[in-house]
Each structure stands twice: as C-alpha cells, then as structure tokens.
Amino acid sequence: MALRVTDLKVHYRTRRGEVKALDGVTFSVADGEIMGLAGESGSGKSTLGKSLIRLDSRMRHVGGTVELDGTVVPVTDKRRMNAFRFHKISIIPQYSMSALNPTRKIGRMVGELLASRGVRLETAELERRLELVGLSAEVLGRYPIELSGGMKQRVVMVVSTLLNPSLLIADEVTSALDVSTQKAVARTLLGLRDGGLVGSMIVVTHDISLVYQIADTIMVMYGGRLAEKAPADAVATSPRHPYTRALISSLPEAGVRHADKRLQGIPGSPPALLDPPPGCRFRDRCPLAFERCAEQPPFAEVAPDHFVACWKAM
Amino acid sequence: MRRYFGRKLLIYGLTFFVAVTINWSIPRFMPGDPVQSMLSRANISQPEAVEAMRVHYTNLFGLDLPLWKQYLNFWGALLKGDLGISIWLFPTPVTDVIVRAVPYTLALLIPAILLSWVAGNRFGAFAARRTWLDNTVLPVGYVLTATPYMWLAILLAWALGIVAGIFPVAGAYSFAMEPSWSPAFLASLAQHWFLPFASLFLVAFGGWAIGMRNMIIYELEADYVHYLEALGASRRLVRRYAFRNAILPQITGLALQLGVLVAGALVTEIVFSYPGLGHLILQAIQNQDFFLLQGTFLFVVIGVLIANFVIDIVYVLVDPRTRTGMGGAA
Amino acid sequence: MTAVPTARREALHFALRNGKLLAGLVVVGVFLIAAVAGPLIIDYGPNDYVGPAASPPSGEFWFGTTTFGQDVLAQFVYGLRATFLVGILGGGLAAVIGMVVGFTAGYRGGLVDEVLNMITNIVLVLPALVVLLIINAYLGVRSIGLQALFIGLTSWPWAARAIRAQTFSLRSRDFVDLARLSGVRTAKIIRREIAPNMSSYLFMTFILLFGGSVLIAASLDFIGLGPTEGVSLGLMLNNSARWSALQLGMWWWFIPPGAGITAIVGALYVMNVGLDEVFNPKLREM
Numbered sequence: 001m002a003l004r005v006t007d008l009k010v011h012y013r014t015r016r017g018e019v020k021a022l023d024g025v026t027f028s029v030a031d032g033e034i035m036g037l038a039g040e041s042g043s044g045k046s047t048l049g050k051s052l053i054r055l056d057s058r059m060r061h062v063g064g065t066v067e068l069d070g071t072v073v074p075v076t077d078k079r080r081m082n083a084f085r086f087h088k089i090s091i092i093p094q095y096s097m098s099a100l101n102p103t104r105k106i107g108r109m110v111g112e113l114l115a116s117r118g119v120r121l122e123t124a125e126l127e128r129r130l131e132l133v134g135l136s137a138e139v140l141g142r143y144p145i146e147l148s149g150g151m152k153q154r155v156v157m158v159v160s161t162l163l164n165p166s167l168l169i170a171d172e173v174t175s176a177l178d179v180s181t182q183k184a185v186a187r188t189l190l191g192l193r194d195g196g197l198v199g200s201m202i203v204v205t206h207d208i209s210l211v212y213q214i215a216d217t218i219m220v221m222y223g224g225r226l227a228e229k230a231p232a233d234a235v236a237t238s239p240r241h242p243y244t245r246a247l248i249s250s251l252p253e254a255g256v257r258h259a260d261k262r263l264q265g266i267p268g269s270p271p272a273l274l275d276p277p278p279g280c281r282f283r284d285r286c287p288l289a290f291e292r293c294a295e296q297p298p299f300a301e302v303a304p305d306h307f308v309a310c311w312k313a314m
Numbered sequence: 315m316r317r318y319f320g321r322k323l324l325i326y327g328l329t330f331f332v333a334v335t336i337n338w339s340i341p342r343f344m345p346g347d348p349v350q351s352m353l354s355r356a357n358i359s360q361p362e363a364v365e366a367m368r369v370h371y372t373n374l375f376g377l378d379l380p381l382w383k384q385y386l387n388f389w390g391a392l393l394k395g396d397l398g399i400s401i402w403l404f405p406t407p408v409t410d411v412i413v414r415a416v417p418y419t420l421a422l423l424i425p426a427i428l429l430s431w432v433a434g435n436r437f438g439a440f441a442a443r444r445t446w447l448d449n450t451v452l453p454v455g456y457v458l459t460a461t462p463y464m465w466l467a468i469l470l471a472w473a474l475g476i477v478a479g480i481f482p483v484a485g486a487y488s489f490a491m492e493p494s495w496s497p498a499f500l501a502s503l504a505q506h507w508f509l510p511f512a513s514l515f516l517v518a519f520g521g522w523a524i525g526m527r528n529m530i531i532y533e534l535e536a537d538y539v540h541y542l543e544a545l546g547a548s549r550r551l552v553r554r555y556a557f558r559n560a561i562l563p564q565i566t567g568l569a570l571q572l573g574v575l576v577a578g579a580l581v582t583e584i585v586f587s588y589p590g591l592g593h594l595i596l597q598a599i600q601n602q603d604f605f606l607l608q609g610t611f612l613f614v615v616i617g618v619l620i621a622n623f624v625i626d627i628v629y630v631l632v633d634p635r636t637r638t639g640m641g642g643a644a
Numbered sequence: 645m646t647a648v649p650t651a652r653r654e655a656l657h658f659a660l661r662n663g664k665l666l667a668g669l670v671v672v673g674v675f676l677i678a679a680v681a682g683p684l685i686i687d688y689g690p691n692d693y694v695g696p697a698a699s700p701p702s703g704e705f706w707f708g709t710t711t712f713g714q715d716v717l718a719q720f721v722y723g724l725r726a727t728f729l730v731g732i733l734g735g736g737l738a739a740v741i742g743m744v745v746g747f748t749a750g751y752r753g754g755l756v757d758e759v760l761n762m763i764t765n766i767v768l769v770l771p772a773l774v775v776l777l778i779i780n781a782y783l784g785v786r787s788i789g790l791q792a793l794f795i796g797l798t799s800w801p802w803a804a805r806a807i808r809a810q811t812f813s814l815r816s817r818d819f820v821d822l823a824r825l826s827g828v829r830t831a832k833i834i835r836r837e838i839a840p841n842m843s844s845y846l847f848m849t850f851i852l853l854f855g856g857s858v859l860i861a862a863s864l865d866f867i868g869l870g871p872t873e874g875v876s877l878g879l880m881l882n883n884s885a886r887w888s889a890l891q892l893g894m895w896w897w898f899i900p901p902g903a904g905i906t907a908i909v910g911a912l913y914v915m916n917v918g919l920d921e922v923f924n925p926k927l928r929e930m
Contacts, residue, residue: 015657054544085546099541101555103562103634116548143634160545329766336775340782453914460855460910462862464881465902472890472898483890528917570768570802577773581863585885599781599868607781614774622769 002200003029003052003167008064010051020273021047023224024064026299027307029167029217034193034201036211036232038247039221042270046094048221049169049204051075053084053091069166086117090165090198094172096156100144107140110159119163129158132195133188150181154188161192166199168192173203174210182210190214208247212236217305220244223271223281226299230306240302240313243282280310288312318636322626326619333615337608338388342381363404397612398605402597408609411594416613418486419590421507423579426514427568434522435564439557441523442530451523458520463578467513467585474509481509484587510586514578518571525567529560562633569625572618655844658922665918671911675904679728682721690714690722690875701896708896711887719875720900726876727858727908730792734857737796738803739850745800746807747834751815761808768801773863780869788871791864795857803849810842844923851916855909862905877901 010022022044029035039045050056052066055075066073068088074080093099101109111121127137133154144152153173161168170189174182192198205211211218212232219229220241228241239245271281279294280286286293292311299309308314379387391397397408441451458466475483487493487502533539533556542552583592591610598607630636659665688694693713701708707716749760772795779794780786814820815838823833839846864870865878866885880901884890889897 015654054540056540082546085544087546091544093537093541093544095537095541098537101538101542101559103558103632104555105634112551113542113545113547116551117546145635156541325762325765326769328762329769332766333770333775336778340778452917456913456917457906457910460859460908460913461906462859462866462878462881462902464863464866464885465898465906468881468885468890468898468902472895476890476893573769573771573773576771577860577863580773581866584867595777596867599777604781607778611774611778614771618769618771 002031002033002069003202004067005052006065006067008048008051008066009062010047010055011060011062012047013058013060014274017274018060020224020276021059022051023273023276025221025226026064027219027226027229029200029202032193032200033217034190034203034215035229036208036215036218037202037204037221038206038208038211038218039227040270041206042223042273043221044224044273045204045206045221046171047224049091049171049202052167052169052202053089054081086160086165087163088165089167089169090160090163091169091171092157092160092173094175096153096173097149099156100152102144105141105143106147106155110140110162113159114162117163126158126162129162129197130155132191133158150177150184153177153181153185157185157188157192161197164197168198168201170201170203172205174205174207183213186210186214208235220247223276224273225281226307226309227282228306228308228310229299230303230308234303234306240306240308241282241310242286242288242312315630315637318630319626322623326623330615330619333612334389334392335385337612338385341604342384367399367401367404392612397609400606401603402601402606408605411606412591412609412613415590415594418588419579419583419592422510422514422583422588422590423575426511426518426579427575430515430518431522431564431568434519435526435557435561437519438523438526439530439553439560442527443534448527451527455520455524455527458517459524461517461520462581463514463517464581464585466517467510467582470509470513471585482506483509486589506586506588510582510588513585514575514582517578518575521571522564522567525564526560529563530556533557533560562629565625565629565632569622572621576614576618655922659919662918662922664914665922668911668913668915668918671907672915675724675908675911676728678721679724683718683725686715686718686721688715688718690719692718694718698892698894700894707900708894710883710897711889711892711894716880716896716900719880720877720904722875723877723880723901724904724908726788726871726874727861727905729788730795730861730876731854731858731908733789733792734795734799734861735850735854737793738800738853738857739846741796741800742803742849742853743807743839743846745804747811747838749804750808750811751830751834751838753812753815757808760804764801764804764808767798768805770798772798773860776860776864777867777869780864786869786872788874788876791861791871792857795860799853799856799860803853806849807842807846810845811838814838814841844919848916848919851912851919855912858905858909877905 005028006026007024008022008026009020009024011018012021013019025044025048037045037048047059051059051061052073052075055061061076066075068084073084073089100106104112107123107126110126114121126140130137130139135151135154135158139147139151139155144155147155157173173189174185177185189201189203193201203211203215208218212235215232217229218232218235220227220235220243222243228235228239228244230240235244236248239248269285271277271284277283279296280289283289283293290311295311297309297311297314299307300314302308302313395409397412400406400408400411403411437451438455441447471481471483475481482488482505486506487499488506491499491502493499530553534552536556536559539552539556542555579590580592580595582588583590584596587593591614594606594610597603598610691714694715695705695709695713697709697713698711699705699709705715705717707720709715710719745760745764749757749764775798776794780791783790811834820833820837823837828836861870861876862878862881865876866882868882870876870879870882878901881898884894884898884901889895
C-alpha cells in the first residue's frame with residue numbers, strides 16, 4: 001500500500017465555529033493506483049487533497065494519521081513535512097494558471113526552487129520531461145505571461161513531478177480548461193504514471209466522467225465523509241451508495257458532465273458541516289432512508305475492493 | 315513597447331500644454347487689470363522701477379491684442395526661455411532666479427526620494443508578517459506618513475537645532491562664508507542640508523514602509539506563493555519572490571507620490587529658509603511676484619514630467635509584462 | 645437575498661473586534677467632539693487678545709498664548725473645525741468626481757473610457773499643490789469652502805483610477821448583465837448594482853481622500869495661502885513660523901496644530917487598515 005489514511009479529521013476554523021470539512025476518513029491507495037476523488041463542492045474532497053501536502057492557516061488537524069510507503073507523514077508539523085513535500089508528495093494545484101511567479105523566467109524559477117530544496121537542476125532531464133508533455137525547451141527562457149493557459153498547465157505538471165514523487169495530488173486540474181485540452185491533460189496524467197515518473201495519484205475532481213477515463217478506482221465523498229470507493233468500472237456500472245447512484249444517473253451519456261451543480265434528481269442540499277446531524281449525512285436527501293440511518297453506517301467492504309457506507313448496501 | 319512610450323509621451327505633452335494654459339489663463343480670468351493689481355500690490359517704492367515694470371508687463375501680457383494672439387505670444391516667449399522679470403529681485407529674469415535655486419531643491423529631493431524609497435521598501439518587507447516588528451512598524455509608519463512635512467521639519471529644527479544646538483536651522487550654508495569648494499564650506503553645506511533632508515526622508519519613509527508591508531502581505535497570499543510553499547520552497551525564496559512582485563506597484567506608487575514629495579520639499583525648504591524653489595515660492599507670494607511664482611510652477615511641472623518618464627523607463631526594465639507587449643499595470 | 649444581511653452582520657462582528665478600527669475611531673471621535681463642542685464652551689474668538697503675551701501653558705490657558713496674547717487652545721479647537729470641514733468638503737468633492745469619472749469610464753469603456761482616462765492621467769501627473777498655489781495666489785479673498793473646492797478639483801484622479809478598475813471587474817458579473825438585459829438605465833445600474841457592491845471600497849477611498857485634503861490644505865495654509873479670515877491648524881503653523889515661535893522657544897504654539905493634524909490623519913489611516921481587514925477576509929488574523 002503506497003498511501004494509508006486512517007480516521008483523518010481536519011476542521012476549518014471559522015468565526016461561527018469549526019467546520020468539520022473532513023470528518024474521519026479511512027482509505028488506502030495502492031502503488032501505481034490512480035484514484036479519482038469525486039464529490040460536490042463542500043464534500044471535503046479538496047480539503048482531503050490539501051491535508052495530504054499542506055494545511056493552510058485556517059485548517060486544523062483534529063485526528064487521524066497518514067502513512068506513505070510505510071512511513072508516518074507528519075501532516076501537522078510544518079518543518080518536518082517539508083522533507084516530504086515535492087520529494088515524496090507533490091501537487092498540481094487547481095490554480096495552475098497563476099502558480100508560476102510572473103516576474104521570473106520559468107527556467108530560472110525552477111532552478112531557484114530546486115536550489116532551495118538542495119537539489120541540483122539537471123537541465124537535460126528537465127528538457128526531456130518538457131518534451132514528454134509536448135513543450136520545447138524554449139519555454140524555460142520565457143515568462144509565464146508569454147505562455148498559453150494549456151502551456152502553463154503542462155509546465156506546472158512537469159515542475160510538480162520533477163522529483164518523481166510517490167504520491168501526486170491533482171486538484172481540479174481540468175476545471176479551467178476547454179474540453180479538448182481536458183482530454184490532453186488527462187492523457188498526460190496517465191502518461192506520468194505509466195512512465196514511472198510518479199507512484200500513485202489522487203485526481204480530485206467534480207467531473208466523474210472525465211476521471212473515469214483514467215482512474216483505476218473512484219472514491220466518492222459526501223458531507224465530509226466517504227460514501228463509496230470501488231474500481232472505476234464498478235462505480236460506473238454498479239454503484240451501491242444511493243448518492244453515487246444519483247451522481248452517476250444525473251450524468252447524461254454525453255454532454256453536460258458537471259456533477260458540481262445541485263443534483264437535479266434529489267431535492268435538498270448537502271448538510272452544513274458546522275454542526276452536522278448524527279447518522280448518515282445523506283439521510284435527509286436519500287430516497288431509501290429508514291430508521292437505522294440515524295446511526296452512522298460503517299465504511300465497509302461489500303465486495304472485493306468495493307467499500308460503501310450505507311446500511312442498505314450491506 | 316513603442317506604443318507604451320508613445321502613450322506616455324502623449325500624456326506628458328498634453329499635461330505640459332495644460333500647465334502652460336493654466337499659467338496663461340489664470341491672470342486673465344481673474345477680475346481686474348492684472349498689471350495694475352500686480353504693481354499696486356507689489357512692495358516697490360521707486361517710481362522709475364514701477365514705470366519700467368508697467369511697460370514691460372503691458373508688452374508681455376499684450377493685453378490689447380486678441381486673446382488667441384496673446385496665447386501664441388505667451389508660448390513664443392516661453393519657448394525662448396523667457397518667463398518674465400522677477401519683481402522680488404528686479405530686474406533679474408525669472409529664469410535666472412529659478413536656475414540658481416533648482417540645485418538646492420534637487421539636492422534635497424533626489425536623495426530623500428531615492429533613499430526613503432529603498433529603505434522604506436526593505437524595512438516594510440522585512441516587517442511584514444513578523445509579529446512584534448509589524449506591530450511597532452505599523453503605528454510608527456502611519457504616524458510618520460500622516461505627519462505634515464512642515465511640522466516634522468519644525469519639530470526637528472526645534473529639537474536638534476534650537477534646543478540641542480547640533481544643527482543650524484536656516485540657510486544652505488553659514489552666512490559668514492562665501493561659496494567655494496573649500497572643505498570648510500562643503501562641511502557647512504552638509505550640515506545645513508542634513509535636517510531638511512532628514513525630515514523629508516522620514517515622512518516619505520513611513521509611507522513606503524507601510525505600502526510595502528501591505529503589498530507583501532497580499533503577495534504572500536498569491537497563488538504562486540502557495541504553490542512554492544506546497545513544494546516546500548524555503549521561506550527565503552518565497553519572500554524574495556514576494557518582494558520582487560511587490561516592488562512593481564511601489565514603482566508605480568513612486569510616480570503617483572511625486573507631486574506630494576515635491577510639495578513636501580517646498581514646505582520643508584520654507585521651514586529651514588533653504589534657498590530652493592520652495593523658498594522662491596514663499597518670496598514670490600509675499601512679494602506678489604506672480605512671474606516668479608508662475609515660472610517656478612512651470613519648472614516644477616517639467617521636473618515632475620521628466621521624473622515620471624524616468625520611472626516609466628525603469629518600470630519597463632523591471633516588469634517583463636510591459637516588455638512582452640501584454641500591458642502590465644503602469 | 646439572505647447573503648447580504650449575513651455578510652453585513654459578519655462585517656459588523658469583525659468591526660467590533662478590530663483594534664485598529666476602534667482605536668482610529670476613538671481618536672477621530674475625540675477630536676471631532678473637541679471641534680464641535682470646544683468653540684461652544686470657549687466664550688471668546690480664536691483671534692481675540694485675551695491673555696498675557698507669549699505665556700506658556702498654565703491653569704488659565706491650558707495651551708498657552710501666542711505672541712499677541714491669543715489663546716492657543718481656542719485657536720486649536722476652531723482650527724480643528726476648519727480641518728474637518730476641509731477634509732469633508734474637499735475629500736467629499738474629490739470622491740464624487742472620482743466616482744463619476746471612475747464609474748463612467750469603467751462601465752462605458754471604449755472611447756468614453758479613453759478620453760476620461762486621458763484626462764485622469766493628466767490631472768494625476770500635475771503636482772496638485774503647485775497648481776493650488778497658482779490658483780490661490782491670484783485669489784484676493786480666500787475661504788475654507790473655496791480652498792476645499794479647489795482641493796477637490798485637483799485630488800480625485802487616483803480615486804477615479806481605482807474605482808474604474810473595480811467597476812471594470814464588476815461590469816461583466818451576472819447580476820449586472822441581468823439588469824442590462826432587462827433594460828435598466830446605465831445610471832441606475834451603477835447606482836443599484838455596482839456602487840453597493842463596492843461600498844466598503846468607496847468608503848475607504850473617501851477616508852484616504854479626506855486625509856489627503858487635510859494635509860494639502862495644511863501645506864497651503866502654511867505657505868501663506870490659507871483662508872484670509874478665520875483660523876486653521878495650518879494657519880497656526882504659518883503664524884508661529886512667521887513670528888519666530890521656533891527661535892523664541894514657544895513650543896506650545898507650533899506643537900498642538902501639527903500634532904492635531906498628525907493624530908487625525910494617522911487615526912484615519914489606521915482605521916482604513918482596520919476596515920480593510922474587516923472587509924477582506926484574507927487579511928484577518930486567525
């Protein structure tokens with residue numbers, strides 16, 4: 001197992017109290033596995049992605065552990081966490097378009113970044129990797145503003161994976177792009193894994209149909225908790241959790257692919273995570289809800305590698 | 315880039331045109347006969363001087379000519395460098411009076427502006443997000459930048475000049491001396507220069523330090539900073555990048571603040587009777603010497619325009635976005 | 645529609661806990677009270693000769709007297725009035741011009757924007773104080789109102805620029821599009837949709853313009869182009885310098901007016917930082 005997350009709880013501090021954005025999640029990702037992480041905004045998927053590399057100032061680790069390749073990842077310790085960042089765990093952020101310092105030429109920025117991590121820049125290797133994503137070495141002599149959005153995205157992909165991390169988090173990498181570029185980015189992600197440049201990958205997205213094309217497994221989150229995790233085909237063809245079913249059936253065969261909008265078929269909205277009700281978080285909107293749902297269902301393995309948190313699926 | 319400079323030059327040209335037009339029209343649109351009122355308000359006793367001046371000014375204003383002709387004549391004289399005759403120092407041409415004063419003003423302004431900008435930016439960047447420093451720098455900076463230039467000048471003159479007796483408080487050099495390149499004279503120059511310089515420097519310093527501190531705090535929340543932090547970049551590198559990006563608006567800010575800084579220098583000179591343009595302005599106002607006042611006005615405007623242009627060039631050198639033709643912030 | 649009251653309540657919550665905002669408000673408030681109430685309590689004019697000449701602060705004259713036996717405290721409280729007046733009128737006029745120019749340029753775009761931008765840039769590079777010097781030097785009679793008028797006319801450009809940029813970013817938002825599509829007039833869109841969405845920003849702009857007006861008026865007064873009648877803090881500085889208060893060691897004459905200006909303007913600036921933190925969650929300290 002490359003990544004093992006156990007009962008991870010991360011809260012957001014706000015003036016009205018702590019928002020339980022991540023309320024006890026337990027899962028693992030195998031070596032070389034590409035896991036799609038799907039859910040509506042506010043489901044906790046982005047918080048989970050960020051928690052694995054850098055907690056921002058408003059996030060508070062409440063409990064749980066993260067293990068990578070058998071070592072405990074010190075998510076709460078800013079200083080010790082630095083040893084893992086970039087080397088072991090890396091991220092392609094949601095904001096790739098603005099992730100590069102606008103006043104430095106790209107080559108120089110990469111050199112300075114590596115130097116600050118105590119790594120020497122191997123120009124030949126950097127150029128080879130740029131070529132891999134279809135960029136010429138010339139971009140190193142340019143400022144970010146001279147590149148198109150898609151080019152910047154690819155530069156960031158190369159930079160983030162330069163030290164061959166064993167875990168790469170791709171956070172909503174396709175949301176700012178047009179459809180054809182999205183496909184290219186998805187293929188590139190696949191290429192990074194197949195080329196052995198990264199170990200496993202978590203692809204955070206609200207776009208289940210896109211992630212389905214590259215992911216080995218898909219994990220669905222709802223209201224700060226896990227709803228379902230299974231091989232991609234199983235999620236697509238035989239989802240067990242009523243929320244996953246609603247999510248899948250709301251996707252037309254082709255065309256609109258955004259699950260981020262309120263689910264049309266299900267009335268109501270996701271629970272407020274400031275003070276969530278006990279029991280299953282999906283209860284209020286669930287067509288199958290019954291008395292037992294007042295009790296939190298376990299995230300149980302109902303078939304090989306197929307985990308679901310629903311009483312009705314057991 | 316040619317477009318960028320072309321635009322800037324057009325604006326500066328138009329500004330100069332507007333300034334000259336203001337200069338020309340104000341005496342003409344105020345009620346009454348400008349020559350008469352000027353002479354009657356001027357503190358001059360010798361009748362021959364008054365008569366000479368009346369002839370001179372009537373010719374210069376050319377009030378019997380149609381307005382458009384007066385306007386063209388005004389430009390004609392201006393382009394020949396003729397700004398009229400000073401009343402205060404009759405019969406010295408205004409241009410000569412100003413040219414003699416300009417070096418003193420520049421000697422105060424240029425070091426004060428550059429040093430306060432460099433030091434303020436460094437200090438502000440250093441203080442940002444360092445709790446205890448930030449908590450002291452912020453209030454001190456705000457008090458400094460809210461201080462009227464002349465008041466700080468008065469306080470310094472009083473404390474270090476009158477009470478402590480360390481520095482002289484009037485003039486550019488000791489009255490007992492003749493200007494020369496002797497070490498004693500230069501020392502006297504430096505001694506007289508220090509307090510006006512220091513008071514200009516301090517007020518401006520507060521403004522830059524605060525501006526930089528605020529810019530850095532914004533920059534530290536920028537996406538590229540979050541990315542660097544996620545990849546574990548050193549704090550040093552992050553701060554260096556933030557500084558490099560925050561300095562750009564500070565350069566634009568320098569251009570915006572020029573007018574205020576010049577105004578500060580003028581009133582500071584008045585406090586210290588420092589013989590620069592500010593001192594001329596005071597004399598011109600007290601002696602109703604409108605030609606001197608208007609000439610000084612034009613000189614200040616030209617100086618500010620040149621400084622603006624220099625800043626534009628610097629901006630292009632440091633911001634890659636203006637060079638690649640993508641616009642940029644200036 | 646519930647979003648607006650919640651946001652407002654949230655802003656109020658942070659406002660009441662923001663030390664910078666509160667400290668600034670208290671300082672400005674104290675001076676405002678002094679400016680309003682002071683002249684009502686003191687029963688002689690600021691320029692009346694009421695006491696012994698050049699006497700230092702005493703129980704009778706708390707701030708001492710001038711060379712001519714005028715009460716410095718009386719001049720100070722009357723001067724505060726002039727300062728607030730010039731700040732409100734000058735800053736207010738500059739804010740109005742800045743808003744009209746900024747909104748129009750930012751919302752209309754195109755040629756209107758080009759022309760307004762050009763005018764803004766020209767007034768921006770003209771050094772305001774020297775322009776004011778020329779104008780005021782030719783005015784035979786000068787008043788605070790006239791002074792504020794000219795200050796307002798020369799100090800609006802940076803505000804116009806900032807408001808233009810903000811308007812520009814709001815222009816393409818959905819709710820503005822919706823209003824435009826339903827045939828609402830431009831002026832009404834700006835008033836109903838755009839201005840309320842940047843009200844906090846506009847208020848902060850006004851505060852800065854207020855401070856700027858006070859400082860520039862003080863400089864004008866100090867040079868000797870202040871109001872021909874009455875008192876102001878700048879005129880006090882001018883008189884103290886003219887009558888050699890510095891050389892005579894009459895510190896009580898020149899310290900209060902400068903300290904008053906510094907305190908008011910500094911408090912306004914600190915208030916602005918506080919407001920920025922209240923309205924901009926990124927700057928709040930967690």
